[in-house]
Structures are given as structure tokens and as C-alpha cells.
Amino acid sequence: MLKTYAYPKYAYVQPQEQKDRSVARYPVVIVGAGPVGMAAAIDCRLHGIPVVLLDxxxxxxxxxxxxxxxxxxxxxxxxLGVCDRVVAKGVSWNVGRTFFREEEVFNFNLLPEPDHKRPGMINLQQYYLEEYLVDRCVELGVEMRWKNRVVSVQRMSDGVRLNIETPDGTYGIEADWLIAADGAKSPIRKQMGLEVEGKVFQDRFLIADVVMKADFPSERWFWFDPPFHPNQSVLLHHQADNVWRIDFQLGWNADPEEEKKAGKGHSAHQGHAGRRARV
Ligand SMILES: Cc1cc2nc3c(=O)[nH]c(=O)nc-3n(C[C@H](O)[C@H](O)[C@H](O)COP(=O)(O)OP(=O)(O)OC[C@H]3O[C@@H](n4cnc5c(N)ncnc54)[C@H](O)[C@@H]3O)c2cc1C
Incomplete structure (x- = not known):
């Protein structure tokens, strides 16, 4: 529950194939209505390709x-057609400052050149971006199926067959092409033996979203070894709705449950400790 954002609830509708006990075939099925799946769905529709998106x-x-x-x-x-909303809601920034302990040791300015359409950076909570992408998918006629969990995928010589679980039971559909956008831990990629290429570093962060009206400049501030969190780094970003996001580096061996307990010295109003891998 957030003070500054009400999560939308998208309606589940029983799929026609499940009612009919038939197996329909689609040119493209996408699993995962996160930023990646929805971007792919919108791009398909912009090329005139019909899309079913399951989440x-x-x-x-x-x-x-x-x-x-x-x-x-x-x-x-x-x-994709959502940037105007992202820029209107988000916080523009160009200046980043880096501190070692209490001293500023580096700064940069991404000030856009005069003919650039967009600012250097926009900060916006991911849930807003996703909401705008959902709206755009609906506008372009993406068939979005909420509460549809893909439980297995079978390769066929000319496509794939998916078994899907809904609140009404299971059903199957076929696709010429399947886009697996089911997140970093993608069970579908695992099931199909597909790997993700990239560099990963392992660390843990406590993320605090502090709702605060403050007169600070909208700049990115990054500290190495600050006095308020010794031997680790801290990152500060201004987001929409006066939310200030603070990422406290904890180190890979930190215990997320311990870190979430009150009295650890972090000024977090809402925080969650999570493992984050940067690729
Ligand atoms: C705590 C945390 C902090 C982060 N901080 C940052 C940050 O500061 N900067 C940054 O760039 N990134 C950050 N990330 C990463 C960022 O959120 C992800 O990179 C991004 O969400 C990936 O988008 P995606 O569309 O690939 O996957 P996801 O957003 O994970 O979407 C996957 C979708 O697939 C659906 N799904 C999964 N399995 C199935 C299934 N079997 N059937 C149907 N649907 C399924 C899920 O419901 C979900 O909607 C953070 C992530 C976390 C968890």
C-alpha cells in the first residue's frame, strides 16, 4: 500500500477458448505484461501484427x-507512444553529484543540446510507466489476458503450444511465435533451456521511498562511504509525487529481514530489502 499511488486492478475475463474448449492459434503470444512484454506488444501492433499478451x-x-x-x-x-505521459509525470534532471564521505568529488551535467526533444534523464516510478503502457496496449488493440498464468510450453515443428491456468481452470493455445517476457527469473526460458547473456554483479540494497516535500534540487546524488552509512554506497533520486528514493547498499551477505527491522538507522518510511542484479 502506497500513500502516493493507487494500484489499478485490471479485469479478468474468461478466455473464449476456455469456454469453448477449443485451441486457437495466434501469430504472436507474449508472456509477461512488464515493461518488456508490453513494449514488444505495442511494437507488434504498430506493425499491424495481432498480439495476445498473458500475465x-x-x-x-x-x-x-x-x-x-x-x-x-x-x-x-x-x-511506443507513451513518452509524453512519462515526461509530464516524471522528474527531469541533468545534474549528478558524487561524494566521497562528505566531500563532492565529481559532478556531471547532461544538459541537452538545444535541438534535443527530451531532457537528459527522467525519473519515474516503474508502476506509472507500466500503467501508461497498459493504456497504450489497450488503445492499440492488444488482447490483454490478466490472471492467465502460463504453466508449460511445448515446442512444435511450426510453433509452440502453451498451457495456461486461469481462475476458471486450465486451457491451451498455440502460437506461431512466442515472446517470453516473464521477467529476470523467467520460468519459460528455463523450461526451454534458453540463457540470458550479460554481466551480473551481486549485491543487496535497502530501497527506501520517502514521501517528503523538500526544497532540494532535482539532482542525482551518489555517496561512497558516507558518515550516515559507513563503508557502503547510497544513491538518492527525486521521483514523481514528492517521493525521494534512497538506495542503501548493504553488501551481498546482508540479511534482508534484519535490515528491514526498525532501528537499523536508515530513515526509511517505506523500505524493502531486495537482491538486485545489474545486467
Ligand atoms: C526491488 C527491485 C528494484 C529494482 N530497481 C531497479 C532500478 O533502480 N533500476 C532499474 O533499471 N531496474 C530496477 N529493477 C529491475 C526492473 O524492475 C526490471 O528490470 C524490469 O521490471 C524488467 O522488466 P520485464 O518486463 O523484463 O520483467 P518484469 O517487470 O519482471 O515482468 C514480468 C511479468 O511477467 C509476468 N509473469 C511471470 N511469470 C509468468 C507466467 N508464468 N505466466 C504469465 N505471466 C508471468 C509477471 O506477472 C510480470 O508482470 C528493480 C527490480 C526490483 C525487483
Whole structure:
């Protein structure tokens, strides 16, 4: 539950194939209505391809996740048709400052050149981006099926067959092409033996979203070894609705449950400790 955001609840509708006990075939089925699945769905529709998008949940992502959108991401969001909303709601920033203990040791300014359409960076909570992507999917005629959990995928010589669980039981559909956008831990990629390429570093962070009206500049501040969190780093970002996001580095061996307990010295109003891998 957030003070500043009411999570939408998208309606589950029993799929026609399940009612008919038939197996329909679609050109493209996407699993996962996160940013990646919805971006792929919108791009398909912009090319005139019919899309079915399945998600096991019925809302946007919960809690504090992605924050910053750089120029290239904003260009892509422009192509998808959601960038105006993202820029209108988000916080623009250009200046980043880096501190070692209490001393500023580096800063940068991403001030856009005059002919740039968008600012250097936009900060916006991921749930807003997802809400705008859902609206855009609906506008473009993506068939969104909430509360549809893919439980297994079978390869066929000319496509795939998916078994799907809904509140009304299970059903199957077929697809010429399947896009697995079911998140970092993707059970579908695992099931199909597909790997993700990239560099990963392992760490744990306590993420605090502090709702605060403050006169601070909208800048990104990053500390190494600050006096208020010795031997670790801290990152501060201003987001929409006067939410200030603070990421406290904890180290890979930290115990998330311990860190969430009151009295650990973090000024967190709402915080959750999570394991984050940057790729
Ligand atoms: C605590 C936390 C903090 C983060 N902070 C940052 C950050 O500061 N900056 C940053 O860039 N990124 C951050 N991230 C990462 C960012 O949130 C992800 O990179 C992003 O959400 C990935 O998008 P996605 O669409 O690939 O997957 P997801 O957003 O994970 O979406 C996957 C979707 O698939 C659905 N799904 C999964 N399995 C099935 C199934 N079997 N059937 C049907 N549907 C299924 C899920 O319901 C979900 O909607 C953070 C993540 C977490 C958890």
C-alpha cells in the first residue's frame, strides 16, 4: 500500500477458448505484461501484427523498481507512444553529484543540446510507466489476458503450444511465435533451456521511498562511504509525487529481514530489502 499511488486492478475475463474448449492459434503470444512484454506488444501492433499478451497478475509491478529513463529509453518510449505521459509525470534532471564521505568529488551535467526533444534523464516510478503502457496496449488493440498464468510450453515443428491456468481452470493455445517476457527469473526460458547473456554483479540494497516535500534540487546524488552509512554506497533520486528514493547498499551477505527491522538507522518510511542484479 502506497500513500502516493493507487494500484489499478485490471479485469479478468474468461478466455473464449476456455469456454469453448477449443485451441486457437495466434501469430504472436507474449508472456509477461512488464515493461518488456508490453513494449514488444505495442511494437507488434504498430506493425499491424495481432498480439495476445498473458500475465499471471492483474496489476502493475508492486513497490519501487526501475527509476531512471535515459535519452535512448525516452526515444523508444516516444516510438511506443507513451513518452509524453512519462515526461509530464516524471522528474527531469541533468545534474549528478558524487561524494566521497562528505566531500563532492565529481559532478556531471547532461544538459541537452538545444535541438534535443527530451531532457537528459527522467525519473519515474516503474508502476506509472507500466500503467501508461497498459493504456497504450489497450488503445492499440492488444488482447490483454490478466490472471492467465502460463504453466508449460511445448515446442512444435511450426510453433509452440502453451498451457495456461486461469481462475476458471486450465486451457491451451498455440502460437506461431512466442515472446517470453516473464521477467529476470523467467520460468519459460528455463523450461526451454534458453540463457540470458550479460554481466551480473551481486549485491543487496535497502530501497527506501520517502514521501517528503523538500526544497532540494532535482539532482542525482551518489555517496561512497558516507558518515550516515559507513563503508557502503547510497544513491538518492527525486521521483514523481514528492517521493525521494534512497538506495542503501548493504553488501551481498546482508540479511534482508534484519535490515528491514526498525532501528537499523536508515530513515526509511517505506523500505524493502531486495537482491538486485545489474545486467
Ligand atoms: C526491488 C527491485 C528494484 C529494482 N530497481 C531497479 C532500478 O533502480 N533500476 C532499474 O533499471 N531496474 C530496477 N529493477 C529491475 C526492473 O524492475 C526490471 O528490470 C524490469 O521490471 C524488467 O522488466 P520485464 O518486463 O523484463 O520483467 P518484469 O517487470 O519482471 O515482468 C514480468 C511479468 O511477467 C509476468 N509473469 C511471470 N511469470 C509468468 C507466467 N508464468 N505466466 C504469465 N505471466 C508471468 C509477471 O506477472 C510480470 O508482470 C528493480 C527490480 C526490483 C525487483
Amino acid at each position: 499471471e497478475d492483474d496489476t502493475v509491478s508492486i513497490g519501487s523498481r526501475g527509476v531512471c529513463y535515459a535519452k535512448r529509453a525516452l526515444e523508444i518510449l516516444d516510438r
